Amino acid sequence: MAVIKCENLTYVYGEGTPFRKVAVDNVSLEIDEGELVGVIGHTGSGKSTLIQHFNGLLKPTSGSVCIDGERLWDDKKRLRDIRFKVGLVFQYPEYQLFEETVYKDIAFGPKNMGLDEEEIDRRIMETIRMVGLDKSLLEKSPFELSGGQKRRVAIAGVMAMEPKVLILDEPASGLDPKGRDMILGQIREYHKEKKNTVMLVSHSMEDVAKNATKILVMNKSKVFCYDETAAVFHRASELEQMGLSTPQITRVFNRLRAAGIPVEDDVYTVDYGKKLLLKMLRDDRI
Amino acid sequence: MLKDITIGQFFPGHSIIHRLDPRVKLILTIAFIVMLFMAGSFYGLAVGMAFVLLSFALSGIPFRMMLKSLRPIMPILIFTAVLNIFFIKTGDVWFHWRFITITQNGVVSAVFIIIRIVGLIVGSSLLTYTTSPIQLTDAIERLFAPIKPLRRPVHDLAMMMTIALRFIPTLIEETDKIMAAQKARGADMESGNLVKKARALVPIFVPLIVSSFKRAMELALAMECRCYHGGEGRTRMKQMKTSLRDYASLALTAVFIAGVVFADKLGPKVF
Structure with a gap:
């Protein structure tokens, strides 16, 4: 069954002002459980806006989004639970760190879920292993860490909620090649181990090609195609015409x-x- | 929700109001405020309001924006109206019940003041709607240039204002982003009592302050790299020139001010 399903989803920014812009235009899409979906598209193609609909951060201007068969925005009180089900890691997530220690910061999400101390501790230990953070860092302030470490703490903070779907917006941007490969490798491992659905937004074709089972290509606020990785790159010339590299x-x-x-x-x-x-x-x- | 803030918002356009010299616009806005305060009767006020409406129509800003700019001052309007209606006890009594007395003078002055405040807000928001913040601070700097020899740091203050204005949208955007990120981690900002709500702000303010400091450092460094050394001997990319339309608008405003004075002579004084 499709874990994410959206029908005729449209989102307009700044309706009624001179800055009006259709960011997502009539998107219908079904994403099956267990896929690792690579989302590619130009800057401003609507990919970031699209994914913010999947955990109910943005309300569609028209159309609908269903997570696990449940229509979002029917009951506003359910949105918070949806957000635990669909974990979203924003671009440059290190800017969201705020706690005194790394441990407390990763615990923020699970704590909001109302889990007990023991369970939170178990999850933190598991996620830092998955993102490759050393235990000794847990009692440090997140602001003392290096850029790559901060990034991993922030990703761990979302992973620790053990969401059914994990969405990452450009998780490797701004990192050096080594840090890049490391984070992407860890995400692939996470997907393999947990068998969860993962969505990876990126504009690096290499990253997506290496990791994704399926690829969603966005172009000018619309879905250009959503298909198996091989089938998408089969259309290399079309992608290049859109200005996307292969x-x-x-x-x-x-x-x-x-x-x-x-x-x-x-x-x-x-x-x-x-x-x-x-x-x-x-x-x-x- | 933060996107609803319209104070200081700029609507790019090419209307005659947009193209006026920002210095002239600033002076005209001050002249307009004086005009509204000179009006002592409803006739004078009507002339003043006609001036705002005319300017608004010329600017091509949607009428809706005018109403939107009034939303944040609703509490002030209501408060003023209540004060005037209930505390002015002179004139014909229209309504009396125990300690509440409503008189004609109270109602009239309430209406008068509300119109005046609405005019003030609409007129001055027209300035920010049609002038970009950069132009505005530039205009302020130049208007105050004559007091520079008095060792007033005019340039520095204008620069600080420019930077502050420049970063308002950036900070709003940043706040939105951080809020979204924390919401994605289940932060609950809507429910709970006041203490709980205040505590819910910590995950937003800490990252915001941290990144603001970082931004400030980076900006300072970038300015230094470009050899910024204050206003001394600095030339400008955009020269401000007054043209015919500026003089025409000055003249038109003068006519309206005369109109206010004249109209006031015809009508009964409220103030």
Whole structure:
């Protein structure tokens, strides 16, 4: 069953002012449980606005969103529970840290859920393991940590609520390549271990190609396509026309094909491409 | 919810009011306030209000915005009306019950003052609707330039004001973002008593203050990198020039002020 379902979802910013802007335009979408969905699109394509509807932070101008079969905004009192079910990590989440210690900050969400101390402690220990934070940091002030560590504390703060769906808006932006790979790897591990639904918003094709099982492409406030990763990158030329890059390796293979070498057209990870080329070399096809 | 704040909001446009020299606009706004206070009768007030409505119509700002600018001052309006109606005891008595006395003079002065306040607010919000904050502080700096030799830090104050105004929307946006992030973690800001509500603000204010300090440091550094050293010898990218329409609007305002004085002679005095 679809865990997230939205029908004809439209959201307009600044209705009735000169700044009126349709941010999400008539989006209908069904996301199944257990997927790792990569959301890509240009800045201003409406991806951040779209995901804020999934936990009831924004109210659709028209259309509806259902989480687990429950229509949001029918009962406003239920929204808070929905937010525990759909965990949302904003872009630059380190700006939300406020507590005296890392431990207390991660505990903020679970505490709001009304869990007991023991359960909160168990969850904190589990999430810091998952995001790769050392235990010794727990009693430090979050403001003393490095940028990458702060980011991981903030992500842990949402993970500790053990949401059914975890949505991350550009979790790796502003980090160095090493920190980037680390966080994305941890998210992939989390998905593998928990078998939860994860949505990963990014504008790096490489990140999405490496991690996602399905890809949602947003363009100009609309859904351009939502499909298996391979099928999406199959439409490489269309993506490029929209100004979205495809993974470097896909471009390499497209060039090879254009040069008359008969390679597959569904290559979007380096590993797969390497295997393919080696096999072709062995078979003397190149 | 924070997006509803209209004070200091700027609506870009190309109307004649938008294109007036900001210095002239500032002076005209002051002249208009004086005009409203000069009006001592309903006739004079009507001329003053006609001036606001005319300016508003010329600016092309939607009429709705005028009403929106009045919303925050509703409590003040009601308070003033109540004070005037219940505490002025001169004139014909219209209503009397135990200690409550309502007189004609009370009602008349309540109506008069409400119209005057509405005019003040609408007229001065027109200034901020049609002038960008940068233009406005620039205008203030230049109007006060003559007192610079008196060792008043005019430039520094104007710069501080520009920066403050510039960061209002940024801070609002930031607050919205942090609020959303904390709500996503289940922060409850709507229910509970006053103490609980106040405590719910901690997760919002701490990150906000931390990031404001960070921003201030970064801005200071960026200014220094561009060799900012105060107002001494600084030239301007945008020169302000008064043109025909500025003189025309000055003349028109003068005519309206004369109109207020003249109309006042015709009508019965309220004040």
